[in-house]
Amino acid sequence: MSYARLQHGGPLRRAFVFLGLTLFVVWSAGPILWLLLTSVLQQKALIQQPPDLSLENFTLANFTAVIASAASLGRGIVNSLVVASFSTTVALAVGAPAAYALARLPVPRANGIAFLILATQMLPGIAIAIPLFIVISKLGLIDNVFSLGVVYLSFNLPIVVWILRGFFLGIPWGIEKAAAVDGAGIFATFWHVILPISWSPLVASAVFAFVEAWNEFFFALILTRQQAQTVPLVIAQFAGQYQTVFGQMMAAAVISVAPVILLAILFRNQIIRGFADGMMKG
Amino acid sequence: MIKTYEQRRRRAGLLFVAPGLILLVAILGFPIVDSLLLSLQRVQLTGGSVSQNWVGPENFQRLFADPVFWKAAVNTAYFSVMEVILVTLASLGVALLLNHPMGRSGLFRVLLIVPWAIAPVANAVLWKWILNANYGVLNAILKSLGVIEYNQVWLGTPFSALNFLLIVDVWKSVPFVALLMLAGLQRVPQSLYRAAYMDGAGPLQNFLYVTLPNMRGILAIAIILQTIWSLRVFDLVFVLTHGGPADATVILNFLAYRVTFNFLDLGYGSAIANIIFVLTFLLATIYVWLLWPRQPGGTR
Numbered sequence: 001m002s003y004a005r006l007q008h009g010g011p012l013r014r015a016f017v018f019l020g021l022t023l024f025v026v027w028s029a030g031p032i033l034w035l036l037l038t039s040v041l042q043q044k045a046l047i048q049q050p051p052d053l054s055l056e057n058f059t060l061a062n063f064t065a066v067i068a069s070a071a072s073l074g075r076g077i078v079n080s081l082v083v084a085s086f087s088t089t090v091a092l093a094v095g096a097p098a099a100y101a102l103a104r105l106p107v108p109r110a111n112g113i114a115f116l117i118l119a120t121q122m123l124p125g126i127a128i129a130i131p132l133f134i135v136i137s138k139l140g141l142i143d144n145v146f147s148l149g150v151v152y153l154s155f156n157l158p159i160v161v162w163i164l165r166g167f168f169l170g171i172p173w174g175i176e177k178a179a180a181v182d183g184a185g186i187f188a189t190f191w192h193v194i195l196p197i198s199w200s201p202l203v204a205s206a207v208f209a210f211v212e213a214w215n216e217f218f219f220a221l222i223l224t225r226q227q228a229q230t231v232p233l234v235i236a237q238f239a240g241q242y243q244t245v246f247g248q249m250m251a252a253a254v255i256s257v258a259p260v261i262l263l264a265i266l267f268r269n270q271i272i273r274g275f276a277d278g279m280m281k282g
Numbered sequence: 283m284i285k286t287y288e289q290r291r292r293r294a295g296l297l298f299v300a301p302g303l304i305l306l307v308a309i310l311g312f313p314i315v316d317s318l319l320l321s322l323q324r325v326q327l328t329g330g331s332v333s334q335n336w337v338g339p340e341n342f343q344r345l346f347a348d349p350v351f352w353k354a355a356v357n358t359a360y361f362s363v364m365e366v367i368l369v370t371l372a373s374l375g376v377a378l379l380l381n382h383p384m385g386r387s388g389l390f391r392v393l394l395i396v397p398w399a400i401a402p403v404a405n406a407v408l409w410k411w412i413l414n415a416n417y418g419v420l421n422a423i424l425k426s427l428g429v430i431e432y433n434q435v436w437l438g439t440p441f442s443a444l445n446f447l448l449i450v451d452v453w454k455s456v457p458f459v460a461l462l463m464l465a466g467l468q469r470v471p472q473s474l475y476r477a478a479y480m481d482g483a484g485p486l487q488n489f490l491y492v493t494l495p496n497m498r499g500i501l502a503i504a505i506i507l508q509t510i511w512s513l514r515v516f517d518l519v520f521v522l523t524h525g526g527p528a529d530a531t532v533i534l535n536f537l538a539y540r541v542t543f544n545f546l547d548l549g550y551g552s553a554i555a556n557i558i559f560v561l562t563f564l565l566a567t568i569y570v571w572l573l574w575p576r577q578p579g580g581t582r
Binding site: 003007009020024034046048051090127129133138185190215222231232236243253256271272275 | 287290291292294295296297299302305309313314316317320325332376379380382383384390391392394396397398399400401402403404406407409410411412416417422426456457465476479485510513514520535539542543548554555556558559562566
């Protein structure tokens, strides 16, 4: 057996891989295609079994109906944008220097601190949600996008620190030494030398944090009432109220997930590499 | 005073780390401590004000005598164990497929990232439609294949509802874990495979003696993350079944939520939340101890 043959396998293994890949594509793409397809079908096509996929049943009416009827969806999208942007920005501003220090500067017990930051992710949301709910109620800040955004830092900051630390650990030391020889201070080195070469992990962690915040449901359910409701809450309510208007339900779901899915597809390589680096270099 | 370069680096390090740490401690420190304290109190919400009385371990005594708690514990154990096993095996399978020269197309990566980015709530809404008893596409497909004769109410019977929750969550979880594992597979040095080839190793031996040992760390991470994630599943239960039928899909996390925010029994809810926390921590410790890559000398 040649080495190439060992890697690629014989006809039997190739057939097996092909079958596996086909199954994988059907299994992962199927539900998503069904979501897209049924969001542009009329109700009368959907309540037939099997669904009537003839061309005249395709329509954009579900989307226009959802946009027209659910004012809460528009508000939800704005709220989600504010909450996700706020918590992502703060997480990056605070997390990037912290990640750099934990990777490169002589911080006492840097590895221990990095591990503790990751360990906070083991906390079940419900455990911190109850005390947070009591405190935020007492402060009168329930149903406020910024109190929700601050709570989201509890998971966004660790994500950012982990992804960026993984990257910073892999930068060759020579770059910082050269900067020091040229007389750059530590802040200048970080700002003018390190950050400009860290674009891709910065983007990865930002997209990651943004997606997590956009999709978060549990804290939003507990900490908002109406004014600060985010998209997932609106969708959940919508699905409860209009659970027989399938096309509109799917259209609402498509609208709510489209922005982050586009982001994720656009930056998929950075996200994957960033996350894998952060996890494996710890 | 003139400081040495090393001293300046040390000071900068503290300045860089401090804001992040302070922020995390400020957001999480108090809730962690308070959650423990709350579980030892009877906390009631009446008319917008909170009344708190110390009751010692009463909440925990109640907990261990509560059949609903035990039911939720059994559901959670089943759900988490199955989820971790299924997700790990399926993800490893998908990663191996995509690491094969035929699976390197960029399209597959798109397919893997999309289920991760879909909001769990939107995902639950989508599956509620797929599983719909009257018009759902699952019934349509199975009927046309002749697997079932009549439409089934998939979320209507206890056993089936819990298993469908499991399937839906596995569907959403596999892609991201597979991506992690794929990254791990691609880091196994090619020279090891060449050396194994020189020694006459076949595909199976390659997998068992080269791939798996090198994947130990990443498998550990995947299993730990999946355990943590499976214990905090909430959105899916909330949208798909709301715990029903007959509490068959009440898992501990959902029970803690229901007790706290529907029955407004905050102390009891905190007690359940602490049980989940201890459980997560113990499991993660055990996994780290068992699966973390060992150095050749046998040290850890």
